[in-house]
Amino acid sequence: MxxxxxxxxxxxxxxxxxxxxxxxxxxxxxxxxxxxxxxxxxxxxxxxxxxxxxxxxxxxxxxxxxxxxxxxxxxxxxxxxxxxxxxxxxxxxxxxxxxxxxxxxxxxxxxxxxxxxxxxxxxxxNTDHIIHIGFVKALENELNRLAKTKKYEVVITKAGEEYRILPEHEIILFRLCQEVLNNTVKYAKASEVTASINFSKEQFVLIITDNGTGFNVQDALENSGDKQSTGLLNMHKRASLINAELIITSRNGGGTVVLITIPQPQILKSIQE
Known part of the structure; x- marks a missing residue:
């Protein structure tokens, strides 16, 4: 048992x-x-x-x-x-x-x-010309073109020791700025445009502002497909190619601020003033 x-x-x-x-x-x-x-x-x-x-x-x-x-x-x-x-x-x-x-x-x-x-x-x-003169000079030329129209008061400021980054990055950065300024001309109804560049080894910072009518950034991103306008999406894609952070701040009637930050930029050479 x-x-x-x-x-x-x-x-x-x-x-x-x-x-x-x-x-x-x-x-x-x-x-x-x-x-x-x-x-x-x-x-x-x-x-x-x-x-x-x-x-x-x-x-x-x-x-x-x-x-x-x-x-x-x-x-x-x-x-x-x-x-x-x-x-x-x-x-x-x-x-x-x-x-x-x-x-x-x-x-x-x-x-x-x-x-x-x-x-x-x-x-x-011309890509070769932009590479030759550098991003900063190319941006200054673009802003000077705006100033010559007599429709905008343009100001550009620089801080830190100016340097050059990779040519392909400068091209993408310049095209990105062209798109920002193009949007300002087409939609913002602004009278003032300012660009501020801060050079440091830790990060490259570019801020473009206008005093225009502004817009709702989130609505513009969400409705970009419906309006068949991919400008903002393309700007973010361009920024991602150079490991840059793109932040657009705006509100209706309050102007627009575009902040572009490149952490740890690949510096080619410094430019002595």
């Missing part, structure tokens, strides 16, 4: 251990499966992000090539046509009646102004 009870107890214990072992094995394999599944999902996410990163870089490279082509066309063809217009006006001027000479002189002045604007625009579209 005792032997039978012992055998039954032993059977129960062994069965329980087998069931526990089986459950443990199932849980372990489920854990491995979930871990492998999670790792696979992470790899897919990383691959997708890497693909989007490469795709964005390729798209920006194509844009730069297109802008370079437009720059050369402006310089070679349109500038040449404006020069011919100026020459023709100069030849017409001595033969024109006295009451028309003032209009011809005004047209010559406008043609000269157009030539200056074409040269400035061509330079700002």
């Amino acid at each position: 005792e032997t039978s009870i012992f055998a039954t107890s032993l059977t129960i214990i062994i069965s329980t251990l087998l069931v526990l072992g089986l459950c443990t094995a199932v849980v372990y394999f489920l854990f491995l499966y979930q871990k492998k599944k999670f790792r696979h999902q992470q790899e897919l996410i990383e691959m997708r992000e890497q693909f989007n990163h490469v795709l964005l870089q390729s798209r920006l490279a194509i844009q730069e090539q297109t802008l370079d082509h437009i720059s050369k066309e402006l310089h070679a063809n349109f500038s040449h046509l404006v020069s011919l217009i100026n020459i023709n006006l100069q030849e017409i001027l001595p033969q024109a009646p006295a009451n028309q000479r003032e209009n011809i002189l005004e047209t010559k002045s406008l043609a000269k102004q157009l030539m200056s604007e074409l040269k400035a625009l061509s330079a700002n579209l």
Whole structure:
């Protein structure tokens, strides 16, 4: 009788251990499966992000090539046509009646102004030129173009020892600033634009502000797809390419502040003032 009870107890214990072992094995394999599944999902996410990163870089490279082509066309063809217009006006001027000479002189002045604007625009579209003069000078030129329109009071300030960063980063940063200023011109109805640059080894900080009408940033981001406008999204994508943090602060009637921060910038060289 005792032997039978012992055998039954032993059977129960062994069965329980087998069931526990089986459950443990199932849980372990489920854990491995979930871990492998999670790792696979992470790899897919990383691959997708890497693909989007490469795709964005390729798209920006194509844009730069297109802008370079437009720059050369402006310089070679349109500038040449404006020069011919100026020459023709100069030849017409001595033969024109006295009451028309003032209009011809005004047209010559406008043609000269157009030539200056074409040269400035061509330079700002040319990647090699921007790399040659550097981001700061390119931004100053862009702000000076705004000032020349007589519609904006423009101020630029710099703090710290000025330096150059990677050329490809300067190009992306400049295109980002162009988009900011373009939005200011198109939508802000501003009269003042300020740019402040702070150079330090720990971080590069650029702040662009305007006193315009402002807008709701969150609404603009959420409705960008509906309005078929991806400007803000593109700005954030450009910033991510150079490991920059982009913060846009604005409110209706309160102007706009764009803060661009690059932590630990890759400094190429310092520029002595």
